[in-house]
Amino acid sequence: MRPSTRMDSRKLRARSVWLAALLFFAGCVSAKPYNPYEVPREEFARLVRTIGIMPPGVYLRRPHRERVAADIERAVTEILQARGYRVVGSNVVGPVWRRYASQIGGVFDPLTGEPDDEKLRVARSYAARDLAHSHQVDALLLAFTSERTLYRSNGEPVWPQFNGENIRLDQQPVLDMPQLVTGVWLSVIMVEPDGRRLYKGGIPVQWRTVYVARSYFRRPDEELFPSDRVSNAVRELLAPLERCVAPAPTTAANP
Secondary structure, three states, rough: OOOOOOHHHHHHHHHHHHHHHHHHHHHHOOOOOOEEEEHHHHHHHOOEEEEEEEOOOOOOOOOHHHHHHHHHHHHHHHHHHHHEEEEEEEEHHHHHHHHHHHHHHEEEOOOOOOOOOHHHHHHHHHHHHHHHHHHOEEEEEEEEEEEOEEEEEOOOOOEEEHHHHHHHHEEEEEEOOOOOOEEEEEEEEEEOOOOEEEEEEEEEEEEEEEEEEOOOOOHHHHOOOOOOOOOHHOOOHHHOOOOOOOOOOOEEOOO
């Protein structure tokens, strides 16, 4: 078992209770079915024919980063094309994006290493307008991974399983209710060249870290985002996306 985290167990417990209560009371309110569209569906259908795919943002070490990014783009491309959209791949979008990001001095804060939201917005806007002109791109699709706290829909911590996988410490199943479980998520956002958001969704894929008593276990990168789970997550995220009303060629654009 790995060394304990230095996190205060009382703070972890309090945080878990607070989040559980928040989710519980939120669940008591009659919820509408989730709608990923940020604009009326009719407007999306009128505006979007061609979708450019940004290089997926995967926060894992190499070579796992490249593996997962390729699986995400492959699954996204297949679903978009099956719904009649024309796809401009990251092999085209990536160089344009990197050129504008470089021209504004990079999109990461040199002191914190964190992305600068305003620089991201500016670089993305310039890249999208360039691609709209050169490849008739109507919207950019951003797919990215993140790590967040995991809870069940009723507000309870995930235990002893999540998405068919046992929660464990090293190779041993967790026998006590964990204080905190984090998971890796996959999110998808589509934006217009002017930056307006058109579609947004996120879904947990797997558990990542479990905290129990004074110990914790963090799954290695190689166990995360297997291809079948990536495909299933993308399929669920894009399930509400309706077919393109005026089908375009289904082959991905090349330079």
